[in-house]
Amino acid sequence: MIKKIITLSAVCSVVLCNTLTANAVDFNISDFDIMESQLYQGTDIKSPDDIPINNSIQNLSRNVIKVMIDPGHYGKYNQSPVYAPYWESEMTWKLSNYLQAELQELGVHADLTKQSLDEDPELNDRGFASKGYDFFISMHSNAGSTSSDQPLAIVYQDLPWTTIDDTSKEIGQLLATTVEKVMETNQKGIIYQRKGTEDWDRNGVLDDEWYSVLFGSRFVGTPGILLEHSFHTNYRSTLWLYDDNNLQMLAKEEASVIFEYFNEKKLAEMPEDIMLGDVNLDNIVDASDASCVLEEYATLSIGKKGTFNDRLKETGDINKDGAIDSSDASEILDFYAYTSTHIEQTDMQMWLQSK
Numbered sequence: 001m002i003k004k005i006i007t008l009s010a011v012c013s014v015v016l017c018n019t020l021t022a023n024a025v026d027f028n029i030s031d032f033d034i035m036e037s038q039l040y041q042g043t044d045i046k047s048p049d050d051i052p053i054n055n056s057i058q059n060l061s062r063n064v065i066k067v068m069i070d071p072g073h074y075g076k077y078n079q080s081p082v083y084a085p086y087w088e089s090e091m092t093w094k095l096s097n098y099l100q101a102e103l104q105e106l107g108v109h110a111d112l113t114k115q116s117l118d119e120d121p122e123l124n125d126r127g128f129a130s131k132g133y134d135f136f137i138s139m140h141s142n143a144g145s146t147s148s149d150q151p152l153a154i155v156y157q158d159l160p161w162t163t164i165d166d167t168s169k170e171i172g173q174l175l176a177t178t179v180e181k182v183m184e185t186n187q188k189g190i191i192y193q194r195k196g197t198e199d200w201d202r203n204g205v206l207d208d209e210w211y212s213v214l215f216g217s218r219f220v221g222t223p224g225i226l227l228e229h230s231f232h233t234n235y236r237s238t239l240w241l242y243d244d245n246n247l248q249m250l251a252k253e254e255a256s257v258i259f260e261y262f263n264e265k266k267l268a269e270m271p272e273d274i275m276l277g278d279v280n281l282d283n284i285v286d287a288s289d290a291s292c293v294l295e296e297y298a299t300l301s302i303g304k305k306g307t308f309n310d311r312l313k314e315t316g317d318i319n320k321d322g323a324i325d326s327s328d329a330s331e332i333l334d335f336y337a338y339t340s341t342h343i344e345q346t347d348m349q350m351w352l353q354s355k
């Protein structure tokens with residue numbers, strides 16, 4: 001079946017959130033135990049259109065990779081029963097911040113669903129916060145038997161009407177395998193799906209996600225996963241995850257996988273012919289493109305890696321001096337002013353030649 005992206009028009013109601021555990025390498029539903037279950041009430045959500053896009057990404061080019069990171073839990077939550085100093089919430093907060101920093105070094109725009117360890121957004125809202133992003137990842141460690149150490153990426157259901165489930169499964173397996181290799185776990189990293197028990201999004205199909213954060217991210221059309229970084233009931237894994245140096249190493253590897261995967265997708269989605277100056281790829285050269293160029297210039301000016309790939313660098317380098325800077329933004333604004341006051345149609349290349 002050919003898949004296509006659609007927007008759900010649905011009513012968000014009550015969503016279950018459960019923490020599940022794995023006990024075996026051969027993964028099946030019988031290997032899971034429900035550790036916790038709570039009901040979370042969605043508030044005044046009628047459709048994805050009612051959920052705002054984060055201000056930090058509203059003016060970003062479509063070319064920029066945008067990732068929303070969710071540090072699981074809050075405060076001191078889920079203490080390890082085998083190593084008392086370890087709290088899942090503290091690990092996820094540290095790892096999420098390390099991942100954000102590593103992604104930013106690669107030119108990815110990365111945000112967190114909360115601003116402090118003690119902040120506790122509702123689970124639906126954590127997923128909703130990913131609207132307009134390319135990827136949502138909720139960071140966790142699992143609980144179960146003391147022998148289990150399997151990394152697990154919980155991914156979307158198989159959905160015939162969209163491709164975000166394919167992305168969820170692909171990047172989920174890549175990241176689960178990455179955790180396996182970096183942590184050197186005995187059990188292989190895998191992906192897992194679990195359906196909810198009700199039609200939470202009111203689309204008439206029992207295909208919703210069991211986890212509230214994934215319900216939220218899927219509801220707004222963002223590919224997402226919940227990544228369990230092994231088990232904090234396994235002594236070796238817990239000690240490994242308690243070490244900040246290990247978390248920094250893990251974040252670096254995860255960031256590399258995320259960047260490479262979504263950079264390839266962005267390149268594949270770019271049109272073959274791009275108008276000179278159209279760096280946000282909306283088929284028009286205007287003030288928004290100038291703003292994107294200035295933001296890229298500001299990023300480069302402080303020694304950070306820019307977000308423009310090679311094709312966008314060529315598109316944004318109006319004066320062809322090998323740099324993206326304020327001069328290019330000025331040229332774009334001049335061209336926009338000209339086209340706004342003249343009836344005849346022209347592209348930027350022709351306009352530059354006529355100057």
